[in-house]
Amino acid sequence: MVWLVAWRELRDQLRDWRIIFPMFVLTLVLPFLADLGAQAAINFTLKYGTPLIAERLVPFLLMVVGYFPITVSLVIALESFVGEKERGTIEPLLVSPLKDWQLFTGKLIAGTAAPLVTSYLGITVYMIGLYFQRIPFPDFNRMLQTLILTTVQALLMVSGAILISTQATSVRAANLMASFIVIPMALLIQGESIMLFWGNDQVLWLAVAGVAVLTALLARVGIAHFQRESLLGREIDVLNLRWIGRTFWRAFKGEATSMLGWFKVEVFRTLRKQFPSIILTIVIGLIAIVVGYIWVSSNSPKIMDQFNAGDLSTTLSFGMGVPAASIGISFPAIWGHNLQAIVVILLLGLFSFGVLGALVYLLNMGVIGAVLALIRALGASPLKVGIYGILPHGFFEIPALVLASAAILYIGVVLVTPRSQRTLSEVLIEAIADWTKIGLGLVLPLLTIAAIIETWVTPVLLISAFK
Amino acid sequence: MIRTEDLSKQFGDYWAVDGVSLDVYPGQVLALLGQNGAGKTTTIRMLTSVLTPTRGRALISGFDVVKSPDQVRASVGVLTEQHGLYLRMTGLEYLDFFGKVYGLNEATRRKRSRELFGYFGLADVAAHTIGQYSKGMRQKLALARTLIHEPPVLLLDEPTSAMDPESAQLVRNAIASLRTEQRAIIICTHNLVEAEMLANKIAIIYRGRILISGTMDELKRDLLGPAEYEVRVKGKWPHGSIHLPPGVTPLADGASGPRFRIEDPQASNPILLKELMKHKAEVVAFQESPRTLEQVYLAAMAKVNRV
Numbered sequence: 001m002v003w004l005v006a007w008r009e010l011r012d013q014l015r016d017w018r019i020i021f022p023m024f025v026l027t028l029v030l031p032f033l034a035d036l037g038a039q040a041a042i043n044f045t046l047k048y049g050t051p052l053i054a055e056r057l058v059p060f061l062l063m064v065v066g067y068f069p070i071t072v073s074l075v076i077a078l079e080s081f082v083g084e085k086e087r088g089t090i091e092p093l094l095v096s097p098l099k100d101w102q103l104f105t106g107k108l109i110a111g112t113a114a115p116l117v118t119s120y121l122g123i124t125v126y127m128i129g130l131y132f133q134r135i136p137f138p139d140f141n142r143m144l145q146t147l148i149l150t151t152v153q154a155l156l157m158v159s160g161a162i163l164i165s166t167q168a169t170s171v172r173a174a175n176l177m178a179s180f181i182v183i184p185m186a187l188l189i190q191g192e193s194i195m196l197f198w199g200n201d202q203v204l205w206l207a208v209a210g211v212a213v214l215t216a217l218l219a220r221v222g223i224a225h226f227q228r229e230s231l232l233g234r235e236i237d238v239l240n241l242r243w244i245g246r247t248f249w250r251a252f253k254g255e256a257t258s259m260l261g262w263f264k265v266e267v268f269r270t271l272r273k274q275f276p277s278i279i280l281t282i283v284i285g286l287i288a289i290v291v292g293y294i295w296v297s298s299n300s301p302k303i304m305d306q307f308n309a310g311d312l313s314t315t316l317s318f319g320m321g322v323p324a325a326s327i328g329i330s331f332p333a334i335w336g337h338n339l340q341a342i343v344v345i346l347l348l349g350l351f352s353f354g355v356l357g358a359l360v361y362l363l364n365m366g367v368i369g370a371v372l373a374l375i376r377a378l379g380a381s382p383l384k385v386g387i388y389g390i391l392p393h394g395f396f397e398i399p400a401l402v403l404a405s406a407a408i409l410y411i412g413v414v415l416v417t418p419r420s421q422r423t424l425s426e427v428l429i430e431a432i433a434d435w436t437k438i439g440l441g442l443v444l445p446l447l448t449i450a451a452i453i454e455t456w457v458t459p460v461l462l463i464s465a466f467k
Numbered sequence: 468m469i470r471t472e473d474l475s476k477q478f479g480d481y482w483a484v485d486g487v488s489l490d491v492y493p494g495q496v497l498a499l500l501g502q503n504g505a506g507k508t509t510t511i512r513m514l515t516s517v518l519t520p521t522r523g524r525a526l527i528s529g530f531d532v533v534k535s536p537d538q539v540r541a542s543v544g545v546l547t548e549q550h551g552l553y554l555r556m557t558g559l560e561y562l563d564f565f566g567k568v569y570g571l572n573e574a575t576r577r578k579r580s581r582e583l584f585g586y587f588g589l590a591d592v593a594a595h596t597i598g599q600y601s602k603g604m605r606q607k608l609a610l611a612r613t614l615i616h617e618p619p620v621l622l623l624d625e626p627t628s629a630m631d632p633e634s635a636q637l638v639r640n641a642i643a644s645l646r647t648e649q650r651a652i653i654i655c656t657h658n659l660v661e662a663e664m665l666a667n668k669i670a671i672i673y674r675g676r677i678l679i680s681g682t683m684d685e686l687k688r689d690l691l692g693p694a695e696y697e698v699r700v701k702g703k704w705p706h707g708s709i710h711l712p713p714g715v716t717p718l719a720d721g722a723s724g725p726r727f728r729i730e731d732p733q734a735s736n737p738i739l740l741k742e743l744m745k746h747k748a749e750v751v752a753f754q755e756s757p758r759t760l761e762q763v764y765l766a767a768m769a770k771v772n773r774v
Contacts, residue, residue, distance in 0.1 A: 015555045088549025095515040095545040
């Protein structure tokens with residue numbers, strides 16, 4: 001059935017000249033221009049004795065040639081459901097025995113297949129051009145990365161666009177919402193371009209893995225929240241702030257009638273709900289501490305150089321998601337810094353189903369391991385520093401970080417879990433209310449206690465320990 | 468068969484359908500009448516498991532629309548308000564696609580397509596792209612789609628809306644020919660002539676609630692009162708001398724003669740006729756005054772507005 005849905009769509013696309021024409025241009029004309037551009041750039045850069053730029057430009061153009069055709073997939077996917085709704089063709093499909101996942105996956109394949117084939121053809125034409133112009137091919141690893149990146153990027157865009165298409169009420173609304181895909185994709189491409197020119201293979205593979213994970217999560221969210229009812233039921237988009245407020249308040253307040261009741265019942269009920277996420281967060285946090293410790297231990301000389309040059313504090317604070325300048329030993333600075341890290345985790349997590357939030361958490365935990373290893377490299381006892389310098393405030397701060405990160409991971413889990421009779425907006429608002437419960441009820445008090453200890457107790461303990 | 472019990476659907480604070488209870492047995496055609504936004508399409512969408520009822524339940528061929536959506540969807544043929552055709556496909560490709568969607572094997576798909584194209588007079592254009600079809604042809608193809616898997620239940624939402632009279636007539640005739648002893652049909656329409664022609668049961672829905680339902684005769688009797696008869700005689704009407712049987716009330720004269728409201732035509736008409744004969748009145752015509760579904764509908768609406 002999946003192939004049936006996909007094949008019908010593909011056949012429709014292949015009969016539409018408005019899709020065929022740009023694909024033809026992007027397959028033949030763009031790679032040809034890229035070849036000419038590569039040749040001109042090589043000649044130009046060689047004139048100034050900078051062959052490295054030319055060398056990196058060839059795989060960059062390979063990526064561009066591969067990327068341009070897949071932008072068509074965005075147009076196709078954005079209107080996949082909502083376009084059919086506007087044309088009235090979706091209802092016969094919705095009243096048929098096709099299952100939700102079959103419809104969704106069929107549309108996903110249909111949205112990706114033609115642009116991807118065009119992209120691969122474009123890459124082939126570009127490579128043929130390179131061959132005839134006697135320009136050396138990029139190495140196999142780079143070509144493989146580009147091919148995989150192109151594929152996962154197409155899938156990412158299509159998954160996001162189909163998700164938008166299932167939630168939008170009109171093609172116009174879907175197009176307006178496309179900026180949620182276009183802007184992050186533009187940033188991603190810029191980042192990848194930098195990595196290509198930087199020439200760091202490992203980071204590019206990480207990008208491939210990251211995009212693949214996000215794609216899988218987006219597709220999962222799309223299938224989990226695909227509802228025939230909301231697709232046909234909604235006619236106009238209304239930003240109903242009152243409804244949003246009511247839904248949030250209902251979820252936040254729960255059945256509590258007093259502040260104490262709310263804390264006792266609602267916060268702990270939410271905590272119980274998030275228990276698996278908390279366990280997972282603790283486990284990956286411990287792993288991050290160990291990895292941070294091992295990494296610094298095995299790179300001690302290099303790290304020591306950085307430390308001596310004063311770069312290390314910048315690196316560490318970047319890892320924690322805040323600028324170095326904001327770190328200082330005063331209560332507002334420490335409290336603000338920790339709060340900032342929690343907010344960064346929330347914001348990044350919200351836009352990535354918890355993935356980027358968890359990444360910031362892992363970096364924070366990794367920093368603890370790294371600091372301990374660094375202390376050992378400097379000749380001090382990491383155990384002593386740990387007990388006197390980290391444990392007193394860490395006893396409150398680390399659980400706060402764990403709870404906040406687990407709560408954001410939980411938002412990701414809730415978003416990718418099917419909930420019948422609940423719209424995506426309801427699920428998201430309720431998940432944010434759960435996060436807020438944990439944030440206000442536990443994380444904020446813990447962070448405050450931690451900041452008090454870190455400001456007035458830890459320095460005293462450290463000084464007395466190392467006197 | 469189709470059965471709904473207290474079927475209701477709420478959108479936000481608004482009840483689009485509120486406590487609809489209906490029974491449509493095989494061989495019956497129910498016309499669901501009502502204004503725009505009365506709840507007809509919402510009812511149809513609940514019957515196809517696309518919308519989940521907020522309250523009540525509905526059974527299609529014995530399957531619950533909430534518990535067994537797959538079986539429900541396999542049992543119904545739905546003609547949606549918009550025909551929903553893929554204009555770049557040929558008619559043949561289109562029916563074949565939906566045949567596959569409904570899990571028919573190739574031989575059955577071919578046979579059913581051939582039968583349906585012949586049945587609806589579309590055999591000559593089967594290989595043409597649907598974009599080339601006229602409006603009537605498109606609607607007939609959409610009807611063919613609803614029948615490809617020979618469903619025991621048909622739900623037809625506004626089957627002739629926005630069609631020219633000739634195309635509408637073609638589609639109406641096609642629907643009329645779909646009535647069989649094995650099939651239960653619901654037609655949602657604004658077209659009262661069409662409803663009267665196709666349905667043997669009528670339900671009027673207003674703001675999500677069924678105002679009244681029954682056969683055409685039942686509705687006329689309930690809303691317009693007893694049947695009215697008009698009598699035309701040759702020459703002068705024997706005023707004063709006629710003794711009217713019980714249950715016969717004289718009304719204002721019609722265009723061609725006196726009119727009577729008769730409570731029980733079966734009992735009273737022969738007596739009235741004998742009375743006229745007795746007075747040597749030469750009866751040219753003795754007929755029931757035509758009362759249309761439109762009158763029934765307007766009477767129902769007037770009743771609601773009075774309330």
